[in-house]
Amino acid sequence: MRAYRLDRPGRPDGLVLHHGEPADPGPTEVLVRVHAAALNRRDALILSGRYPLPARPGVIALSDGAGEVVAVGAQVTRFRVGDRVTGSYFPRWTAGRLRPDLADQLGCTVDGLLTEYAVLDEQALAAVPAHLAWTEAAALSCAGVAAWRALTGGGPLIPGSTVLTLGSGDVSLCAVQFAKAHGCRVLAVSGSAAGAERLTALGADHVLDRRRTPEWSAEVRRLTDGAGADLVVETHGPATIDQSVRAAALYGQIVLLWVVSDEPAALRITDEAYAGSLATIRREFVGSRTDLETMLRAVGQHGLRPAVGREFGFDEVPDAYRHFLARESVGKVVIRVAG
Numbered sequence: 001m002r003a004y005r006l007d008r009p010g011r012p013d014g015l016v017l018h019h020g021e022p023a024d025p026g027p028t029e030v031l032v033r034v035h036a037a038a039l040n041r042r043d044a045l046i047l048s049g050r051y052p053l054p055a056r057p058g059v060i061a062l063s064d065g066a067g068e069v070v071a072v073g074a075q076v077t078r079f080r081v082g083d084r085v086t087g088s089y090f091p092r093w094t095a096g097r098l099r100p101d102l103a104d105q106l107g108c109t110v111d112g113l114l115t116e117y118a119v120l121d122e123q124a125l126a127a128v129p130a131h132l133a134w135t136e137a138a139a140l141s142c143a144g145v146a147a148w149r150a151l152t153g154g155g156p157l158i159p160g161s162t163v164l165t166l167g168s169g170d171v172s173l174c175a176v177q178f179a180k181a182h183g184c185r186v187l188a189v190s191g192s193a194a195g196a197e198r199l200t201a202l203g204a205d206h207v208l209d210r211r212r213t214p215e216w217s218a219e220v221r222r223l224t225d226g227a228g229a230d231l232v233v234e235t236h237g238p239a240t241i242d243q244s245v246r247a248a249a250l251y252g253q254i255v256l257l258w259v260v261s262d263e264p265a266a267l268r269i270t271d272e273a274y275a276g277s278l279a280t281i282r283r284e285f286v287g288s289r290t291d292l293e294t295m296l297r298a299v300g301q302h303g304l305r306p307a308v309g310r311e312f313g314f315d316e317v318p319d320a321y322r323h324f325l326a327r328e329s330v331g332k333v334v335i336r337v338a339g
Helices: 041-047 143-152 169-180 193-201 216-223 241-247 271-275 289-302 316-325
Strands: 002-006 016-018 027-038 065-073 084-087 119-123 125-127 162-166 185-190 206-209 229-234 250-256 280-283 308-313 332-336
Touching: 016 041, 016 316, 041 125, 119 125, 125 289, 143 169, 143 229, 143 289, 162 169, 162 241, 169 185, 169 193, 169 216, 169 229, 169 289, 185 216, 206 216, 216 241, 216 332, 229 241, 241 250, 241 271, 308 316, 316 332
Parallel strands: 162 185, 162 229, 185 206, 229 250, 250 280, 308 332
Antiparallel strands: 002 016, 027 065, 027 119, 027 332, 065 084, 084 125
């Protein structure tokens, strides 16, 4: 068995390929042959040492991955050999609210899925829809759940609502797809031609160019006849929060999803922006296994496919990290582990 462990944080070459034998699953555990794994922004932060949750030394990297069950423990009831599964970002958070004692994360405090074989408790896994390719199935457990929670964590999303997304990152791309599946109108802000093209292809009704219109909140107001966006998926703050408040409807929601800014910055909202607003600002951070399962059911029902930008082989992991850090493509950066 081959697995990449974060032995030397700070640079992609610090992910070192280790060899060994797959562990036997315990009574409630499942052995998964991993077919694909995917990168998220948090993986870049873990590599650089800037992630809020300290990584365990030598941890197997990446929270996102999907594969096939090849062995199960004697007490396992949720899965059987041959099932297609993905891991839950928080392997011990199954439902309800996140508590400090449930904060372990794959690829950070516990071994992740950048490995040919992974042993996980059956409660840390979810079944993936049959229509997804392995590279697609591996791309949803972080960004997909974060986008799903952004849209649904504050209550039911009403068809006909206006959703505003920022940028063409993985969460924003998923949010566009989920919002359209809910029957919503989607406005998107983008700073690149490639991002605008992908957002449009996924169903965004209007893509605003922030380079031409840096005060894009006024354009959101114009496109909504002055009403503003019912829900803003805020992934680019803190710098964009004032514009997001100005773009939000009177009783809109602004969902904060960023983790760490590229540079230290305060969250600042001007008196002018907030004076005429009754918007609610809430925070989301990925979600539980139940959220993952709910999102995956929606993906299956609507036949959705996450946007994959670039694929790498298992021997190209440092190159995959460099590509991701350079932000050279739009869509998920995925690593083919098996095959």
